[in-house]
Amino acid sequence: MAARSSSQQNFRKAVGSLKDSTMVGMAKVNSEFKGLDVAILKATNHIEILPKEKHVRKILDAVSALRPQADVGYCIHALARRLSKTRTWAVAIKTLIITHRALREVDQSFHEELTEYSGCRGHMLNLSHFKDDSSPSAWEYSSWIRTYALYLEERLECFRILKYDFQRYFSKTKRLDIPDLLEQLPSLQRLLFRLLACQPVGVARYNFLIQYALSIVAAESVRLYVAITDGVLNLVDKFFEMHRHDAVKALEIYRKSGDHADRLSEFFDICRGLDFGRGQKYVKIEQPPASFIKAMEEYVMEAPQTLLLPWRTNDDDKSATPKEIAVPAADLETDRKLFIDTEESHPSVDSPEIPKTDKSEAADTPLIPDLLSWDDPCQEASEPDDNNSLALSTFATEKLSNPAISPDLSREPTDWELALTMAPGSNSAAVTATKRSYKTRELDWID
Structure with missing residues (x-):
């Protein structure tokens, strides 16, 4: 049984090599961008080894800001086509590694081009249905590749929200104001959640290509953690100035930071046990003080809440313009009771308890009013x-x-x-x- 499985794998490798050589020959004859197509095909071949650096450098140079936009667009399209048509785990992970390195090593223009391409033609990194069922090992490799693609996709979404690359400007969260913090920190935390899901299991932990991709992810985890920590500290400094709506969001961000700190420590322990992580230095993870959460929860209960109340500048003007008024949360219940008591003691004119004159009854009233009755005065004249x-x-x-x-x-x-x-x-x-x-x-x- 084992010999049969080994022969099948050898046969698939031979078929893969034949495909690579055929496609390279066709690219040299028919392609308009011969050098770039050959570099992409050779860098993402079926051989289960890392791509040669000279092919990777040619691809990274093709997507730099110095090249024409048409060339950059063609390179992205070629990588997306290679990724969408393959059913081999080695080709898929090599294509993802090259894309990941381009996000890290090329300037910000590549982020913008890739975001625009994904918005126009669908998500390039969507591999939710990818699987290589050629062997049990390939099945487990495919599972990790799908997780890796989700991380890269979330990384691109994070750039779309932040409008900058967190790897280059990781200290920017120190200077953000409250609205930007409440928008950017959840995006960074979602990215960290995807990063922590990249822990390999089973035979995937011992595959060299997966370990190489994981080493890039682990390198990004440090600056991502620093960006989130600085942002949370900045948020804590502004916490006791927030209204209740913002304070609730900030408290949720603070709680998630504690949970992610535990999982990140476990992630670093796994990386230390792998070949690429031995002897590496990792950032020290510190848990936020749990006692501070109680103080934050107490403030949320008493924080002023922003309400939209109608505000009229003219009594004759029936249109009410909503105004934001900060009302302490402790006074909301008192104001509500006072409003109910006032309505019960002074019913509104529009209250259904007060009878209204029906138009049909007014139409049946005789034209000659009751002139001599002072108990029922005419509606058209006051008593x-x-x-x-x-x-x-x-x-x-x-x-x-x-x-x-x-x-x-x-x-x-x-x-x-x-x-x-x-x-x-x-x-x-x-x-x-x-x-x-x-x-x-x-x-x-x-x-």
């Missing part, structure tokens, strides 16, 4: 003051002079009407008697 005889006479005169509501305009004013207009304003008894007379005459007039 006159009982002690104001002038207003009372004016109100009665207007009602009698209105042809739409007066049944007889030719009759002379009666004695009781003249007495009403001549009555003194302070004679409340006469006004009361007049109301009673209105009631009696109303019934007679309606009948």
Whole structure:
């Protein structure tokens, strides 16, 4: 069984070598960029050894800022095509290593070109479905390659958010303000999470190509950890000035930094046990003080919370412009109770408990209003003051002079009407008697 498996592997290697030589010959004849295509094919061949440095340097020179943009675009497209069509783990990991080295060694323009290419034609580094099932070892290698590709993809996404390479400007987090810290630190922590997932298991720990790629990842972990630590310290200095919404995010970032510190220590222990990590010096990981988390949690409960409240500058203006007002979190419950009590004691005009006049009922109301009833005044006129005889006479005169509501305009004013207009304003008894007379005459007039 073992001999059969060995013969199958030898056969696959022979087929792979034949493919490489065939493609190199075709590139020399048909390709417009002959030298670059040959370098890519030879650097990413099926042989399970590291690519020669002269081929790698030719590729890195082709994607530098000194070359025309068309040449850079063609090189990225050639690498992406090589990565998407292969089903061999050796070709895939070599292509990823070359891309990773370009991200580290070429200027920032390569990040921008690769980000633009991924945005236009899909993620170049998406290897979620990659697998090499030629052998059990190749299956485990494929699993680690997918994890490695996720790290590189997250590295590119981190550059898109930060707008700079953290490897070159890792100390920049010391000078960021609160909004930038809350945006950039989660991105850096997600990248560290992907980095920690690159721990090889099984036979992948002893493969030389995987160890080489892991050594590059481990080298980046130091500056990534320093960038996150400096950013967290900067965030802690500004923590007790934050509003509650920002303080909650900062507390979550601080907690994750503690969890990642434990896992990073384990990651370094694994690297020390591998061939490339022996004798190397690693940064000392220090745990953030756990007692400080309690103080941060207490501040979050009492931190002022930014609310959007309506603010009107003119009472006649119904449009309300939202304004940000910082309200202490401890006073929110008191303000809420006070608002509820105020509504119960002073119901709003729009409250459903207050009946509203229906338009259908108003349409059925007769055109002649109840002139003689003071209990149900007309909606179109306000009720006159009982002690104001002038207003009372004016109100009665207007009602009698209105042809739409007066049944007889030719009759002379009666004695009781003249007495009403001549009555003194302070004679409340006469006004009361007049109301009673209105009631009696109303019934007679309606009948």
